[in-house]
Amino acid sequence: MTLTRETVLAALKSIEDPISGNDIIEAGLVRALTVEPEQVRFVLEVSGSAAAEYEDVLNRAKEAVENLDSTQSVSAVMTSHSTPKTPPDLKPNHRAEPKGPEPIPGVNNIIAIASGKGGVGKSTVASNLACALAAKGRKVGLLDADVYGPSQPRMLGVSGRPASPDGKTILPMRNHGVTMMSLGLMTNEDQAVVWRGPMLMGALQQMLGQVQWGALDVLIVDLPPGTGDVQMTLAQKAKLTGAIVVSTPQDVALLDARKGIDMFNQLGTPILGMIENMSTHICSACGHEEHVFGHGGVNAEAAKLGVPLLAEIPLHIDIRLAADGGAPIVVSKAGSSQASAFLSLADQLIETGVA
Numbered sequence: 001m002t003l004t005r006e007t008v009l010a011a012l013k014s015i016e017d018p019i020s021g022n023d024i025i026e027a028g029l030v031r032a033l034t035v036e037p038e039q040v041r042f043v044l045e046v047s048g049s050a051a052a053e054y055e056d057v058l059n060r061a062k063e064a065v066e067n068l069d070s071t072q073s074v075s076a077v078m079t080s081h082s083t084p085k086t087p088p089d090l091k092p093n094h095r096a097e098p099k100g101p102e103p104i105p106g107v108n109n110i111i112a113i114a115s116g117k118g119g120v121g122k123s124t125v126a127s128n129l130a131c132a133l134a135a136k137g138r139k140v141g142l143l144d145a146d147v148y149g150p151s152q153p154r155m156l157g158v159s160g161r162p163a164s165p166d167g168k169t170i171l172p173m174r175n176h177g178v179t180m181m182s183l184g185l186m187t188n189e190d191q192a193v194v195w196r197g198p199m200l201m202g203a204l205q206q207m208l209g210q211v212q213w214g215a216l217d218v219l220i221v222d223l224p225p226g227t228g229d230v231q232m233t234l235a236q237k238a239k240l241t242g243a244i245v246v247s248t249p250q251d252v253a254l255l256d257a258r259k260g261i262d263m264f265n266q267l268g269t270p271i272l273g274m275i276e277n278m279s280t281h282i283c284s285a286c287g288h289e290e291h292v293f294g295h296g297g298v299n300a301e302a303a304k305l306g307v308p309l310l311a312e313i314p315l316h317i318d319i320r321l322a323a324d325g326g327a328p329i330v331v332s333k334a335g336s337s338q339a340s341a342f343l344s345l346a347d348q349l350i351e352t353g354v355a
Contacts, residue, residue, distance in 0.1 A: 003070040005035045011064040012042075018053055024061060029054075031079075031199060034191070038072040040065050041186065045079050045199060054078060059167050075161060075186055079202025101239040104208060107141070109218040109241040109354050111272065112234060114264070116256025118149075118225040121277040122246045124319060125342075126222040127155040128328045132339075132346035133218060133355055134177030135330060141172070141179040141219040143207055145230055147193055147200055150184030152222060157326025161185055162211075170211045176331050181211045197229040204233050218355040225256075227263040235267040241354050242272035244310065249276055249297035257298075261305065272354060273310035274302040275345070281315040311345040314338060 009025060017027040024030055024044070033042040044061065046054045055078075062076040104110065113129070115122040123146065130142040144152035153159065158173045162185055165171070172181040183203060187193060195203070213219065218241075224230055234240070243264045247257035257274070264271055276298035281290050292315060302309040313319075316338050322329040330339045349355035 003035060003038060003040070003068060005033070007068055008033065008035050008040055008065055011068055012061055014064055015057060015061045018057065024057065030061075032193075032195065034187075036188075038070055039075075040071060040073070041075040043077055043079055043199060043203075045202070055168070062167070073161065077186075077203065077206060079199050079206070101235065101237060103239045104213060104219065107213055107216045107219045110221060110238055111218060111241055111349070111354065112221045112223055112231075112243040112264075112269070113246060114223045114231065114243050114260050115225050115246045115253075116227075116258065116260040117253055120225075120246050120248045120253055121313070122225065123151045123155065123222050124323050124328075125244075125246050125275055125277060125313065126220055127152060127323065128319075128330050128339075128342040129345060129349075130178045130180075130220045131156075131176050131328045132330045132342040133220075133349070135334065135343070136346050136350060138217040138346075138350065138355060139179075139215060140177065141181075141213050141216045143211075143219060143221045144180070144182030144184060145204055145207070145221050145234065146224040147183050147195070147203065147230060148224060150182045150187075152180060152182045153184045154189070154326060155323045155328060156180055158182075158185070168210060170206070172211050172213065176327065179213060179216070181207050183207070200229050201233045204230055205237060208234075208238055218349075227259055231263060232267065235264070235269050240269050242270040244272050244275060246275045246277050247298050247301075248278045249291070249294040251294075251297065253293075254297050254301055257301065271305070271307045272349075272352075273308040274298050274305075275311045275313060276309065277313045278315040279312040284317075310348055311341050313341050 013023040013025045015024045017024050020027045029044055031043040031045045044058050058078050062074050065074045113126040130140050134140045144150045156175050158175050163171045172179050245257050245260055247253045278293050281292050299309045319329045319338050322332045330342045333339055
């Protein structure tokens, strides 16, 4: 029997919401339901205060779908949002202190790779830095937190879906010596993630806290561009070692990079330094050097802010081809001048004790 959305909805309607007494579809708890041939994905969105009560509901909902004919794979996660039911106590002596950022068990350092705008090569820097640190003998994790445009599965040559032996712990994927987790592993490459802020924040917290990262020297977090929910959630929930801001030399990119730096300053996250990507282009035919996007703008900005310029990464077709091919340049052409820029960056982070 062909798996249809109607049969999946019917199965989910057999599961009762323990709070409202309605089924979980009528109660509006099931979000982002995707039904494909032999495969189903959905999110159970609940109130943060009642999340513990819904662990069994999630398992029973997943089991109900798994029992349908033609179902071979079911991916179900739970996200939660805060819905206080009583007014907060505003008396000074009884006000609860907010819970601050916490470390991830087993992870020594967390470094966010950020950019003010898209298209500056932030994800390429993140994947190459992760592989470069792994090549230097560090235990490295890479969290692809760019939820709207997850590209790390392609760049690291990882496919398949992460397993969950108990329905709670997520086992990450691994390639090129890097332990990796991405929302892109839960969706098809051409499938849009149409989620609002609470669902994004819930998914990020799950990838931080429920993924079995193991013992890591450093976890690299590839952030989406801009200054939105994901960046704020990461800085408020995880104890960050610091952030690295990537920009091209052009003025438009630097305008947005300054906003990203200001965001981290407001959130109390140290800026480890800046990287000038697409810094220079050398013609492969004649050897002529050309600064396509200008040159030195990031260096000047870093000096103004009092942070180091960590690297100047050239604009080179081999870097792009390596990323598209699933083996970053530091893996596919480790001895090249293009790879040396990333390896030198890894050395700096190791020497300063942040990786």
